[in-house]
Amino acid sequence: MLSAMGPFRRRGEQILAEHGIEGVEPEGWYPLAAYVGALNTIGEKMGPNTLYQIGRQIPNHVVMPPGIDDFPKVLASFGMAFDMNHRGGPPTGTTITFTQQSPTRGDIVTGTPYPCDFDRGVITGFFQKLLASAVTVQRREDAPCKAHGGDTCTYHVTIPGR
Template identity: 25%
Template sequence: MQYRAFEPDIEIYGAAMLATVGGFGPLRAIVERTLLRHGLIDTGRPDTSDAWYPQQSWLDALLEVDKRFGTQILFNIGAEIPNNAVFPASAVDVHTAVQSIDLAYHLNHRRAGRVMYDAATQTMLEGIGHYGYDRLGPSHILSTCETPYPCEFDFGIVATMVRRFEPRAIATHMGSECRRQGAQACTYSLRWDV
């Protein structure tokens, strides 16, 4: 289900969240006020990118943006994530890039003060869902996303990440199952060289 954190004590890294503000384009000032209303901008500090914020507050802000401006802006916000969030250096081609989304997702979230992916031990904590990777062939990937984030937001992340390495890639939402209609996950088909 989208817009509901899976666990109450999950936080998102400020740099990952605030970097998406560029996805709002001319609505940036309005969106910044939305973030302020949800406690996601610290007006007392000039740089809040190293701070951590409640994931539910970020989800509430995204829901407000969805209601006010529609789903295309959510896609644009998600598309900003691969350009600004912390990603593992292992993303060197389209397949490793899509695989790295789940690692990056966990690197940019923490539970009870602990980052949810430790690269040194390759330990991943559960509690926020996953961005899946299923290689169907050399030029076809399915990514099933089971996160509390809205469908279009995740679609923006996945489509942008695959296009970073395969600019002509075609990304489509698969099937009728969608979190927007209450499903647990959304699946995206990523194809190139078709």
């Protein structure tokens, strides 16, 4: 998270400390509620684009599923990657589902504790890292949204030009 904040890293460290997370280590594990609280504070104080940019960097710092090399496999493995990177498995009540519409288009529905823009960034970074390709990830306006009281957010994922 901090590496994605660039020149605002010190501010990120302060916000994490406000939520009880200090002396951050790249390989460290931190309480989920404190981390989510810090992300929410970052969103409030620094805006949704900062959350998105932090999310985009997450795939560069976590364990990724092996053998994932095409759009359908990446789409299907997002939930598995999420589970792999939460100690003790996914947080209680978390759901991640997907539907594939074509070889280059699909939807991911996230019911995670994380802010929407962070989730959108993680999805974007996940596809970019595994496919080494441009990707478009847009929140579906016709579906529920966690930011507006929903339990999930739905993101439409497209690999353009293929």
